[in-house]
Amino acid sequence: MPVVSIMPSGKTIEMPAGTPLVDAILAAGDSIAQKCAGKGECDSCHIFVHEGRKSISKIQRKENEQLDSIVGVGSKSRLACQAILGEENVTVELLGFASGL
Numbered sequence: 001m002p003v004v005s006i007m008p009s010g011k012t013i014e015m016p017a018g019t020p021l022v023d024a025i026l027a028a029g030d031s032i033a034q035k036c037a038g039k040g041e042c043d044s045c046h047i048f049v050h051e052g053r054k055s056i057s058k059i060q061r062k063e064n065e066q067l068d069s070i071v072g073v074g075s076k077s078r079l080a081c082q083a084i085l086g087e088e089n090v091t092v093e094l095l096g097f098a099s100g101l
Contacts (some may be wrong), residue, residue: 001014001015001016001017002014002015002017002052002055002085002086002087002088002089002090003015003089003090004021004024004025004028004085004089004090004091004092005051005089005090005091005092006025006028006030006091006092006093006094007050007091007092007093007094008093008094009028009030009094011028011029011030012028013027013028015027015085016085017085017086017087018084018085019084019085020038020080020081020082020083020084020085021047021049021056021078021080021081021083021084021085021090021092022034022038022045022080022081024085025047025080025092025094030094032044032045032047032080032094033045034081036081038081039081040062040063040066040079040081040082041066042066043066043067043069043070043079045079045080045081046067046070046073046077046078046079046080046095047077047078047079047080047083047092047093047094047095048074048076048077048078048092048093048095049076049077049078049083049090049091049092049093050076050091050092050093051089051090051091052086052088052089052090052091053076053090054086054088055085055086055087055088055090056078056083056084056085056086056090057082057083057084057086059078059082060082062082063078063079063082066079067079072095076093080092
């Protein structure tokens, strides 16, 4: 099973492939906002994926449109509720507003 490493907390968790990254983050004990209940309709779970990007699910149109509306988006940006864990280890960074719950 792949390992999800979460920055800045340094927490790690082993989760099965097919798990949404938001679920892995919560299971590791970190907080992350979910204003739209995982529907990809807000920006509250915006994260950066630093390692393992090619292993997680591809960005779908709905997520891409939402990311386009967020200030500070980069090539590592994903919505944690829409990014599905693949077979490789992943390192994600919770952004300041997302991890401060």
